[in-house]
Amino acid sequence: MSAASASAARKSMAQLYRASEPDVLKPLLDRASASPDSRERIIGHASGLLADLRAAQNRGWVNQFLQEYRLNSSEGVALLSLAEAFLRVPDPETADLLIADKLGDADWRAHAGQSNSKLVNGATWGLVVGRVLVGEGPSGPLRRLIGRAGEPFVRMAVGEAMKRMGEIFVMGRTIDEAMRRMKKPDNKGFTASFDMLGEAARTFADGRRYYEAYVGAIDAVGRDPAAGHSISVKLSALHPRYEVARWSECVPALTEMLEALAVQAAGKGIALTVDAEESERLEMSLDIIGAVAALPSLKGWDGFGMAVQAYGKRARPVVAWANELGRVMNVRLVKGAYWDSEIKRTQVEGLSDYPLFTRKAATDVSYLAVAKDMLAAENIRPAFASHNALTVATILEWAGNARDFEFQRLHGMGDGLYERLVRENGYHCRIYAPVGGHRDLLAYLVRRLLENGANSSFVHQLADARLSEDEILADPVAKIAAVGGARHPSIPLPKDLFAPGHRNSSGLDLSDVATLEATVAAVRQPLARAAGGEDDVAIVTTAVSRAHTAFPTWSRTPVDERAACLERLADLLEAHRDRLMAICVQEAFKTIPDAIGEVREAADFCRYYAGEARSRLRAVELPGPTGERNMLHIEGRGVWATIAPWNFPLAIFLGQTVAALVAGNTVVAKPAPQTPEIARVAVELAHQAGVPRDALILVPGGPQVGAALTADVRIAGVAFTGSTATAKRIARTLVADDDRPIVPLIAETGGINAMIVDSTALPEQVVADVVTSSFRSAGQRCSALRLLLVQADVAETVIEMLTGAMDTLRLGDPADPATDVGPVIDRASYDKLMAYRASVADRTVKTLPAPAEGLFVPPTLVRIDRIEDLDREWFGPILHVATWEAGKLEETIARVNAKGYGLTMGLHSRIARAAEVTEAAAAVGNLYINRSMIGAVVGSQPFGGEGLSGTGPKAGGPHYLYRFCAERAVSVDTTSAGGNATLLSLDEGGI
Numbered sequence: 001m002s003a004a005s006a007s008a009a010r011k012s013m014a015q016l017y018r019a020s021e022p023d024v025l026k027p028l029l030d031r032a033s034a035s036p037d038s039r040e041r042i043i044g045h046a047s048g049l050l051a052d053l054r055a056a057q058n059r060g061w062v063n064q065f066l067q068e069y070r071l072n073s074s075e076g077v078a079l080l081s082l083a084e085a086f087l088r089v090p091d092p093e094t095a096d097l098l099i100a101d102k103l104g105d106a107d108w109r110a111h112a113g114q115s116n117s118k119l120v121n122g123a124t125w126g127l128v129v130g131r132v133l134v135g136e137g138p139s140g141p142l143r144r145l146i147g148r149a150g151e152p153f154v155r156m157a158v159g160e161a162m163k164r165m166g167e168i169f170v171m172g173r174t175i176d177e178a179m180r181r182m183k184k185p186d187n188k189g190f191t192a193s194f195d196m197l198g199e200a201a202r203t204f205a206d207g208r209r210y211y212e213a214y215v216g217a218i219d220a221v222g223r224d225p226a227a228g229h230s231i232s233v234k235l236s237a238l239h240p241r242y243e244v245a246r247w248s249e250c251v252p253a254l255t256e257m258l259e260a261l262a263v264q265a266a267g268k269g270i271a272l273t274v275d276a277e278e279s280e281r282l283e284m285s286l287d288i289i290g291a292v293a294a295l296p297s298l299k300g301w302d303g304f305g306m307a308v309q310a311y312g313k314r315a316r317p318v319v320a321w322a323n324e325l326g327r328v329m330n331v332r333l334v335k336g337a338y339w340d341s342e343i344k345r346t347q348v349e350g351l352s353d354y355p356l357f358t359r360k361a362a363t364d365v366s367y368l369a370v371a372k373d374m375l376a377a378e379n380i381r382p383a384f385a386s387h388n389a390l391t392v393a394t395i396l397e398w399a400g401n402a403r404d405f406e407f408q409r410l411h412g413m414g415d416g417l418y419e420r421l422v423r424e425n426g427y428h429c430r431i432y433a434p435v436g437g438h439r440d441l442l443a444y445l446v447r448r449l450l451e452n453g454a455n456s457s458f459v460h461q462l463a464d465a466r467l468s469e470d471e472i473l474a475d476p477v478a479k480i481a482a483v484g485g486a487r488h489p490s491i492p493l494p495k496d497l498f499a500p501g502h503r504n505s506s507g508l509d510l511s512d513v514a515t516l517e518a519t520v521a522a523v524r525q526p527l528a529r530a531a532g533g534e535d536d537v538a539i540v541t542t543a544v545s546r547a548h549t550a551f552p553t554w555s556r557t558p559v560d561e562r563a564a565c566l567e568r569l570a571d572l573l574e575a576h577r578d579r580l581m582a583i584c585v586q587e588a589f590k591t592i593p594d595a596i597g598e599v600r601e602a603a604d605f606c607r608y609y610a611g612e613a614r615s616r617l618r619a620v621e622l623p624g625p626t627g628e629r630n631m632l633h634i635e636g637r638g639v640w641a642t643i644a645p646w647n648f649p650l651a652i653f654l655g656q657t658v659a660a661l662v663a664g665n666t667v668v669a670k671p672a673p674q675t676p677e678i679a680r681v682a683v684e685l686a687h688q689a690g691v692p693r694d695a696l697i698l699v700p701g702g703p704q705v706g707a708a709l710t711a712d713v714r715i716a717g718v719a720f721t722g723s724t725a726t727a728k729r730i731a732r733t734l735v736a737d738d739d740r741p742i743v744p745l746i747a748e749t750g751g752i753n754a755m756i757v758d759s760t761a762l763p764e765q766v767v768a769d770v771v772t773s774s775f776r777s778a779g780q781r782c783s784a785l786r787l788l789l790v791q792a793d794v795a796e797t798v799i800e801m802l803t804g805a806m807d808t809l810r811l812g813d814p815a816d817p818a819t820d821v822g823p824v825i826d827r828a829s830y831d832k833l834m835a836y837r838a839s840v841a842d843r844t845v846k847t848l849p850a851p852a853e854g855l856f857v858p859p860t861l862v863r864i865d866r867i868e869d870l871d872r873e874w875f876g877p878i879l880h881v882a883t884w885e886a887g888k889l890e891e892t893i894a895r896v897n898a899k900g901y902g903l904t905m906g907l908h909s910r911i912a913r914a915a916e917v918t919e920a921a922a923a924v925g926n927l928y929i930n931r932s933m934i935g936a937v938v939g940s941q942p943f944g945g946e947g948l949s950g951t952g953p954k955a956g957g958p959h960y961l962y963r964f965c966a967e968r969a970v971s972v973d974t975t976s977a978g979g980n981a982t983l984l985s986l987d988e989g990g991i
Helices: 003-016 021-032 036-057 061-068 074-088 092-103 118-135 141-169 175-182 204-221 244-268 279-293 315-323 339-348 360-376 389-399 419-423 438-453 458-463 476-482 513-523 538-556 559-575 577-588 592-616 651-662 676-688 703-711 724-736 763-779 792-806 827-839 889-897 912-921
Strands: 191-196 230-233 271-274 304-309 329-334 380-385 406-410 428-435 620-622 628-636 639-643 666-670 696-698 715-721 745-748 754-757 787-791 844-847 860-863 878-884 904-908 926-929 965-973
Touching: 003 279, 003 315, 021 360, 021 476, 036 389, 036 419, 074 092, 074 141, 092 141, 092 912, 175 191, 175 204, 175 428, 191 204, 204 230, 204 244, 204 792, 230 244, 244 271, 244 279, 244 513, 271 279, 271 329, 279 304, 279 315, 304 315, 304 380, 315 329, 315 360, 315 380, 329 360, 360 380, 360 389, 360 476, 380 389, 419 428, 513 577, 513 592, 538 628, 538 639, 538 666, 538 696, 538 703, 559 577, 559 592, 559 651, 559 676, 577 592, 577 676, 592 651, 639 651, 639 703, 651 666, 651 676, 651 715, 666 703, 676 696, 703 715, 703 724, 715 724, 724 745, 754 763, 754 889, 763 792, 763 878, 763 904, 787 792, 787 889, 792 844, 792 860, 792 878, 827 878, 878 889, 889 912, 904 912, 912 926
Parallel strands: 191 230, 191 428, 230 271, 271 304, 304 329, 329 380, 380 406, 406 428, 639 666, 639 715, 666 696, 715 745, 754 787, 754 904, 787 878, 860 878, 904 926
Antiparallel strands: 620 628, 628 965, 844 860
């Protein structure tokens, strides 16, 4: 591939990455269109394929079972959820709970006798009986009849059913078993592309294991190259940190591994295809694939290929890039496998637009346009993966008499679509065939079923008796043209995610190499820092006096004007994002993702509280008897002291401050002594946004400044975030003077935050969330995970995977995008944490080496015997792990509650009842279920604790502003000025 061609292809991809949907679709609509005559032939052919598909759906009990229990039913969802978790549960007690949870609430009787298959109806009656067994109380008649044998019987039956379900979607547990299965009559005429099942490596050991599995698979398939089977490889299965931030590490390593696999496959005379990954990995994938494609040792081998996802806006230029590689490339075109996760990631990160299409019909248009490109490309051997009869018929129409391409379908799906084409018409179809143990099918199975169970998918539409053939075969080009290529109305752009309340803050796409490089350069810019940490108590009295004098004028400023100041401040924060991020990195040692999050959260606080003030801080007329007017006015209290921590020196500093300001108070704000510069710049921007200089005054300094500030009797309220001990000292100060007014204290403090994991949880997901919750930000978040409680039955598995995942973490310069864990904030914190690590060295399960220089506390995993052994918060990357016994969830929660802290708690479980129990019993401000425990979002996840963890109300929530306000009720007797005019003016009511 020439340098010019490569540059042009990459430029085209960059332009389309997050371009607007209508702009991207405009040329695709032209390319995907068919003439009226061609369209008529396509519909005729598609109608015949549709008949074949429907006939196949009525063959075999498996197809009929899946048709009866589709994902648009609660029963279908229950079965899917059961399949996802059951086979990994080792203990009978939790297995019974899972069965009861998934089978107990569904209406299986409604399906009784509804299928044409006796086996399906028999299975349904089995589910009915299972429902009775798990759903009745202990004195139910069937329970009494079957007695103690009941639950083991159901457990065995469910286990067998789940294994049968696994066989539907997994070709074989080993490559040899899969190859034998391909020889069965049902697969006559088809070839296979075997995928060694695995979503992604979490550890380096995972990567090595998957690599060896690929080596073994290539060797096995290569023993019979004439069979025409091939191998599919996931790059993310070979390296646990396949991320743009680790480009320099993972791309060379993956290139080397892929080269070895490709050379092996070429030597065996079989084909190898690189599977598609999420959009943020596309450029890395192309670098790896391009490097291997150019190897002289592979010249003449026509078996190398790659997958392209049509739902991505960059699909066409990727195909153009592949065509220019200077060799024949096998290109598998798929609709796409990560749609929902990529939508969510784009929203969460506040990016400008989606990398993919938001309408199913738009993906179909893209698929057809790219398919036409592939059929015309000189150096591409096309493979069209689809279960859509209309798509297949269109490709057949465009291909004419050609047979130099192939179709592909997933094993277990699309039966009936290709049999006639293969066996009677000479076309080639390859089955994408997952290989692996049934316990390993989890994420793959769920994703594939969800893809094809979505209401918009062809497979789902085919099974919907309410849809006519014309509706099923409707032209996607016409559908998209009718809406002008517009984005789906239910999927707003990330900036509009919280509309009409407030605009979402904008993020940075660190998967884009140019953006990442520019960001790194920006945060490395040298900064002059203001001197901080010196206590100057004299400034406090002056600052409070100024703020006290300014209060009447600011409090009378209309709430709309105060809110507008906050919105202008949010805009300024985003305009100065590079500078603010640089200060966060250099002053607070935040990593680049954390620095982005800091600026975004600060902007979110400003916009959210501005919106809340406009809607909630208005005077309200209240009901009362006739002749009386009752008004409730909401006013500022006076001068507030806001005292912020160093771990969120911009977001919390501004969040507390702007809340007080928009409520009509003036503010004297004290930042942490470790982070004065970020506070200084934030206050400067607030003044630029229109906040009067005497309404917001910065007083940097240490504990003595804070003590003097809270002791000033003119302070009308204190908002504090920091340690529990300091919060208690402030509370004592506020009540020490008997002549001082009673003023509010809003305190957010720390916690011994626990995550509870049962045996139904997916270990890979648990480990990813534990690493994020415990070690991101060097463990220096109030919400960080401190205590991991794993059900004893799976503890060793989870701990082994966790220690492996810890090995992938990198400690270093926070300005380096590859850094996961930076230094802790100061020497005092470092000395305290390192002394504690030394004291628990004999109980340390895992720790990492630290850089020779700098205040780096290595991520550390400590085993403790009991929950009670951890009696205080250690504010750093130190995680404690203990076990709990099955059946003791409520007791475990109670033991955590007994510690008195109440900030965050996590639960990982696939049992809905476990989530309900935890939600009811956990005495915490924020409960996170099946996700990480950090990163609360303003307006979505209001944050704050209870007990030793804070006073509330919760920051970023709908009740927060009220605490900064005084409520004043005014009642007026309107009859005192000459009678009740309202009553006297009433008409006769129609009499």
